[in-house]
Amino acid sequence: MIMTKEKEMSVTPWEVSSGDGKIDYEKLVKDFGTTLLNEKIVKKLSKCHPLLRRGIYFSHRDFDKWLDAHEKGKKVSVITGRGPSEKMHLGHLVPFFVALSLQKEFGCEVFIPISDDEKFFVKDNLSYEKSLEYARDNILDLIALGFDEKKTFIFEDFVYTNIYTYAARIAKKITYSTAKAAFGLKPENNIGWSFYPAMQAAHILFPQFYRGKHLSVVPVGIDQDPFIRLTRDVAEMKEFNLDKPAALHAKFIPSLSGGAKMSSSDSLGNNLIYLSDSAKEVETKIKKYAFSGGRDTLEEHRKKGGNPDVDVSFQYLKMLFENDDSKLQKIHDDYKSGRLLSGELKMILIEKVNAFLKEHQKKREEAKKKIDKFVLKN
Amino acid sequence: MIMTKEKEMSVTPWEVSSGDGKIDYEKLVKDFGTTLLNEKIVKKLSKCHPLLRRGIYFSHRDFDKWLDAHEKGKKVSVITGRGPSEKMHLGHLVPFFVALSLQKEFGCEVFIPISDDEKFFVKDNLSYEKSLEYARDNILDLIALGFDEKKTFIFEDFVYTNIYTYAARIAKKITYSTAKAAFGLKPENNIGWSFYPAMQAAHILFPQFYRGKHLSVVPVGIDQDPFIRLTRDVAEMKEFNLDKPAALHAKFIPSLSGGAKMSSSDSLGNNLIYLSDSAKEVETKIKKYAFSGGRDTLEEHRKKGGNPDVDVSFQYLKMLFENDDSKLQKIHDDYKSGRLLSGELKMILIEKVNAFLKEHQKKREEAKKKIDKFVLKN
Numbered sequence: 001m002i003m004t005k006e007k008e009m010s011v012t013p014w015e016v017s018s019g020d021g022k023i024d025y026e027k028l029v030k031d032f033g034t035t036l037l038n039e040k041i042v043k044k045l046s047k048c049h050p051l052l053r054r055g056i057y058f059s060h061r062d063f064d065k066w067l068d069a070h071e072k073g074k075k076v077s078v079i080t081g082r083g084p085s086e087k088m089h090l091g092h093l094v095p096f097f098v099a100l101s102l103q104k105e106f107g108c109e110v111f112i113p114i115s116d117d118e119k120f121f122v123k124d125n126l127s128y129e130k131s132l133e134y135a136r137d138n139i140l141d142l143i144a145l146g147f148d149e150k151k152t153f154i155f156e157d158f159v160y161t162n163i164y165t166y167a168a169r170i171a172k173k174i175t176y177s178t179a180k181a182a183f184g185l186k187p188e189n190n191i192g193w194s195f196y197p198a199m200q201a202a203h204i205l206f207p208q209f210y211r212g213k214h215l216s217v218v219p220v221g222i223d224q225d226p227f228i229r230l231t232r233d234v235a236e237m238k239e240f241n242l243d244k245p246a247a248l249h250a251k252f253i254p255s256l257s258g259g260a261k262m263s264s265s266d267s268l269g270n271n272l273i274y275l276s277d278s279a280k281e282v283e284t285k286i287k288k289y290a291f292s293g294g295r296d297t298l299e300e301h302r303k304k305g306g307n308p309d310v311d312v313s314f315q316y317l318k319m320l321f322e323n324d325d326s327k328l329q330k331i332h333d334d335y336k337s338g339r340l341l342s343g344e345l346k347m348i349l350i351e352k353v354n355a356f357l358k359e360h361q362k363k364r365e366e367a368k369k370k371i372d373k374f375v376l377k378n
Numbered sequence: 379m380i381m382t383k384e385k386e387m388s389v390t391p392w393e394v395s396s397g398d399g400k401i402d403y404e405k406l407v408k409d410f411g412t413t414l415l416n417e418k419i420v421k422k423l424s425k426c427h428p429l430l431r432r433g434i435y436f437s438h439r440d441f442d443k444w445l446d447a448h449e450k451g452k453k454v455s456v457i458t459g460r461g462p463s464e465k466m467h468l469g470h471l472v473p474f475f476v477a478l479s480l481q482k483e484f485g486c487e488v489f490i491p492i493s494d495d496e497k498f499f500v501k502d503n504l505s506y507e508k509s510l511e512y513a514r515d516n517i518l519d520l521i522a523l524g525f526d527e528k529k530t531f532i533f534e535d536f537v538y539t540n541i542y543t544y545a546a547r548i549a550k551k552i553t554y555s556t557a558k559a560a561f562g563l564k565p566e567n568n569i570g571w572s573f574y575p576a577m578q579a580a581h582i583l584f585p586q587f588y589r590g591k592h593l594s595v596v597p598v599g600i601d602q603d604p605f606i607r608l609t610r611d612v613a614e615m616k617e618f619n620l621d622k623p624a625a626l627h628a629k630f631i632p633s634l635s636g637g638a639k640m641s642s643s644d645s646l647g648n649n650l651i652y653l654s655d656s657a658k659e660v661e662t663k664i665k666k667y668a669f670s671g672g673r674d675t676l677e678e679h680r681k682k683g684g685n686p687d688v689d690v691s692f693q694y695l696k697m698l699f700e701n702d703d704s705k706l707q708k709i710h711d712d713y714k715s716g717r718l719l720s721g722e723l724k725m726i727l728i729e730k731v732n733a734f735l736k737e738h739q740k741k742r743e744e745a746k747k748k749i750d751k752f753v754l755k756n
Contacts (some may be wrong), residue, residue: 122551128547158542161541161756165539171570173566185554187553190549192549193554194569195549
């Protein structure tokens with residue numbers, strides 16, 4: 001746990017909070033012992049997704065080595081997973097946009113573990129059947145993003161149960177004490193939960209178990225880094241002799257209402273745009289809930305301008321929906337100068353989101369026919 | 379843990395000891411809350427293996443219901459497993475002789491989980507590859523015993539990995555605290571070990587997961603009853619709604635040298651007869667190590683007679699190798715009266731064991747061709 005001053009900031013895999021609502025990312029990098037993405041790296045990502053080239057992914061472990069390995073013609077891959085406990089919302093797509101972008105730019109394989117078991121263990125009211133159902137539902141959304149069917153491997157723990165043989169080998173090397181410390185396990189948690197750290201490490205190392213030793217990168221929220229660290233320790237053990245997985249760390253994507261981390265755990269869904277939302281729902285949610293950096297009155301806004309840095313609509317355009325740097329810059333400048341009003345900015349986002357979702361929902365239907373090409377079987 | 383007086387007797391799944399070398403089985407039945415096998419039940423087992431009709435299996439849970447169910451034409455089954463961490467010895471066969479006998483007498487299905495994962499988690503120096511190797515080795519010995527290929531299902535956790543889906547559902551219902559108490563888990567144990575209680579319960583309930591709700595009996599050493607109890611609690615939960623598994627409890631089978639429990643953990647193998655032993659090895663081991671109830675001198679033996687109750691050779695004949703009651707009685711009487719000498723008694727056992735092993739080793743070779751008929755695949 002990283003704590004600064006008097007409970008000012010707390011960033012753990014289970015809690016992200018700070019007294020003043022701001023996260024000191026440079027301090028996190030220092031405390032976690034990761035490395036900031038430097039210009040040299042970002043330059044190599046200039047054709048990649050905005051998330052990678054606009055500073056949302058800001059820190060890494062060994063991603064320079066990953067890029068070097070690729071340049072030398074060595075095999076590299078991406079691994080990023082999904083715990084299916086609900087319908088997917090925009091925030092869930094962040095690491096998958098990155099994985100997809102790296103696949104397109106570097107031609108690499110992408111591995112996507114679906115941890116239906118984790119969600120089943122952790123969520124009291126989630127039944128086994130329901131966790132399988134969400135897994136299938138979420139897999140369709142992932143396929144719809146446009147991954148290459150020849151280079152993408154999706155596997156569900158409760159379906160591709162052979163993952164247990166890898167998790168077991170890792171489990172033998174992790175004591176309950178270690179897992180307890182790294183994952184915050186409590187005695188009243190169930191024993192599936194106790195075992196899950198091994199399963200998660202098996203997910204992260206799976207590309208190497210499946211394809212042999214090579215560098216694999218995990219795009220992940222910075223708060224999840226402790227798990228990467230544990231897995232890197234495991235990878236090096238003589239029983240495995242694998243490459244330590246690289247990591248790309250993201251800042252937190254704000255929720256629609258401006259909360260530090262986009263998550264459905266503390267909302268009723270109003271705060272989130274689901275991939276299944278209708279155009280009307282999107283419009284209503286953004287108009288009603290999107291935190292605005294605009295001024296209180298039209299007059300004041302025209303005069304003093306808005307603040308794009310805290311405006312969630314602008315942030316979503318920057319992070320996810322406006323790929324064109326000059327267009328984004330214009331929106332930024334117009335908003336800051338007061339030429340662009342909050343309502344107008346919101347409409348730009350609404351149109352972008354709805355264009356994306358319309359296409360996504362169509363592709364999701366098509367994905368139903370392609371599912372067998374992506375999903376690993378025992 | 380059952381403790382009487384000052385550490386006089388301790389019987390837990392991990393320790394069997396008593397101050398005077400004797401186990402008070404009636405006290406165990408009382409303390410564990412199980413039921414002695416009564417005459418009515420034993421009568422119904424009159425054609426079964428000596429282990430069942432000569433008081434070695436002496437206690438039970440719901441086995442009367444199991445017999446009733448069978449009489450009423452309802453489905454019943456037997457489940458007994460093997461943790462493969464070494465070559466098999468005679469002691470390992472005890473529950474399988476019982477399972478085989480129940481299959482022959484009652485025509486029921488037999489389920490045999492091979493917990494290669496458990497042994498891998500628990501034994502520091504057992505590699506993953508080696509645990510798979512022992513599993514395959516042990517499976518051959520089990521098939522060689524003569525189980526019905528149409529009614530017997532052998533499954534290895536690391537091969538029939540779908541067992542994970544059942545274990546996971548059970549794991550969700552067992553807290554780490556509960557598992558810790560029931561299985562003596564320590565914080566320094568690995569997290570595979572923490573998870574294993576769920577896997578074990580999945581094994582015991584597997585006949586019902588696989589074939590639907592029915593009464594299944596587990597032949598087991600009385601020291602293992604705490605695991606049965608835990609699984610019976612799980613079976614009844616609304617998520618599963620299964621029959622509580624019945625149990626048949628065995629006394630401890632003495633080691634060759636007369637120790638309370640036949641086990642390879644505290645010997646170098648001299649104390650045990652392995653199924654792969656040659657006729658010569660068997661002869662040497664029994665002559666050299668089998669604890670004798672005979673007198674110190676020939677003269678004294680002829681005069682006072684031997685003690686068959688503590689003589690391991692006689693006990694092995696009684697428990698495992700002399701099916702004919704009148705022949706056994708004659709050996710008993712002759713030994714007790716002094717007509718039969720220790721060396722002669724040992725020769726009777728040696729011949730019986732070697733006849734069994736000669737046949738067993740032949741059938742084991744034949745089993746190699748039949749393995750696919752017995753082993754469950756995902």
